[in-house]
Amino acid sequence: MLPFIAVLLASPISAAPSSLASDPAAATATESVLGNTTETATPGFDLSENSFAPPAPDDIKPEEYGKWHGSVSVGATKSSGNTDRTTASVGAHAENRREKDRFTFDFLWNYADEDGTITQRRTYGAGKYDYFVSKKFYYLGQISGESDTNAMLDLRTTAGVGAGYQFREDEVWNVLGEAGLSYIDENYEGSTDDSEFLAARLAYKADYKATDKWSAGNGGELFQSLEDSDDVNARVDTHAKVSLTEKMFAQIQWIFTWDNTPATGADRVDNLLLLMLGWSF
Numbered sequence: 001m002l003p004f005i006a007v008l009l010a011s012p013i014s015a016a017p018s019s020l021a022s023d024p025a026a027a028t029a030t031e032s033v034l035g036n037t038t039e040t041a042t043p044g045f046d047l048s049e050n051s052f053a054p055p056a057p058d059d060i061k062p063e064e065y066g067k068w069h070g071s072v073s074v075g076a077t078k079s080s081g082n083t084d085r086t087t088a089s090v091g092a093h094a095e096n097r098r099e100k101d102r103f104t105f106d107f108l109w110n111y112a113d114e115d116g117t118i119t120q121r122r123t124y125g126a127g128k129y130d131y132f133v134s135k136k137f138y139y140l141g142q143i144s145g146e147s148d149t150n151a152m153l154d155l156r157t158t159a160g161v162g163a164g165y166q167f168r169e170d171e172v173w174n175v176l177g178e179a180g181l182s183y184i185d186e187n188y189e190g191s192t193d194d195s196e197f198l199a200a201r202l203a204y205k206a207d208y209k210a211t212d213k214w215s216a217g218n219g220g221e222l223f224q225s226l227e228d229s230d231d232v233n234a235r236v237d238t239h240a241k242v243s244l245t246e247k248m249f250a251q252i253q254w255i256f257t258w259d260n261t262p263a264t265g266a267d268r269v270d271n272l273l274l275l276m277l278g279w280s281f
Contacts, residue, residue, distance in 0.1 A: 059135075060097055060169050070094035070105075073251055073278030087112045087120075089274050091253070102130040102138075108255070110272060121149040122272070136166045140178060142201075151270060152189040152263040156233075158182045158223065160201055174207040174217075184223060188263040195261075197231060199223040216240040232260040241278070251276045 075089040092107040105127050112120035126144035133139065144158045162180015169176075178201070185196040200223070207217035218238045225231035234257070241251035255272040262268055 062099070065098045066096065068094055068096050069281065071249070071278045071280040073249075073276035075274055075276040083114070084116070085112070085114045089276060091274070091276060091278070100132050102132075104128045104130070110274070118149065121147075123147050130164060132166075138164050138166065140164050140180065142180075142182070148257075148270070151257075151259065151266045152193075153259075153266075154187045154189060156184065156186045158184050158199075158201075160199075162201060164203075172209050174205065176205050178203040181226075182223060184225075190264070193263045195231065197225045197227045199225045199231075213243045214240075228261075230261055232258075234258045247279050247281070249278050249280060251278055 070093045071091075073089075073091045075087075077085070077087045079085045088109075088111045090107075090109045092105075094103075094105045096103045106125065108122075108124045110120060110122040112118070124144070124146045126142065128140060128142040130138045130140045139161070140163065141161050142158070143160075146156045147153055160180050160182025162178055162182075164176055164178035167175040167177065180201045182199050182201045183196070184199050187194050201221065202224075203219070203221040205217070205219040207215070207219075209215040216239065218236070220234065220236040222234040223232065236256040237253070238256075239251055239253040241249045243249045251274075253274040253276060255274070257270045257272075259266075259268055
């Protein structure tokens with residue numbers, strides 16, 4: 001093994017005179033490495049300090065600034081006979097990214113009716129404004145509203161401010177984290193469970209585009225009351241979608257919600273699984 005390595009090490013040295021004589025460009029590259037000249041190395045090779053570091057991800061391209069991007073998705077079922085049941089779902093997401101700020105809106109409506117009785121009616125809407133003070137760091141303002149018949153939640157509204165950090169934002173990844181304060185007003189069926197309080201807000205988002213066809217994402221938001229340690233609620237949205245055409249896609253979405261102090265008689269945890277067909281813009 002050692003003789004073989006010795007031959008490999010010796011070969012370039014013995015071959016150097018003839019190769020340098022016949023190829024001036026190679027001679028220039030070699031002299032640059034040896035420090036005998038300041039000429040640039042052979043085209044295609046960067047011998048600077050960071051030449052072997054992986055390329056940094058491209059940020060969102062300036063030509064995309066000011067354009068609205070998003071999607072609208074729907075899902076529905078209908079059965080009759082032994083089971084009379086109707087379900088319907090509508091979801092929407094829209095985002096407008098500019099050089100210094102960003103608008104984001106989300107909406108979800110889910111409905112179910114069985115034998116003439118409403119068994120599910122759930123609505124959620126949220127809006128957020130981000131203002132970037134640097135390439136990664138931004139301040140934010142957010143509002144949201146939610147109602148859920150099964151959880152006996154007439155309306156929960158939130159309004160808050162905070163700060164966020166954009167870890168990555170390009171054609172493959174969109175990853176961010178946020179923290180701040182929010183005012184929360186909860187109204188349930190029956191005034192005894194109503195409450196309003198100031199809460200700490202923690203949130204994150206991680207979207208990944210594996211290929212032009214497949215993508216997935218996960219986002220979460222948690223509110224911890226600063227007045228009652230038991231008063232905590234959270235929402236986690238996980239989704240994956242596959243493109244069917246340039247604009248049409250199929251999506252599976254799982255929404256997990258947790259309210260540590262629900263209305264009397266309601267459960268703490270709710271799970272909603274949706275199969276949707278959507279269109280992007």
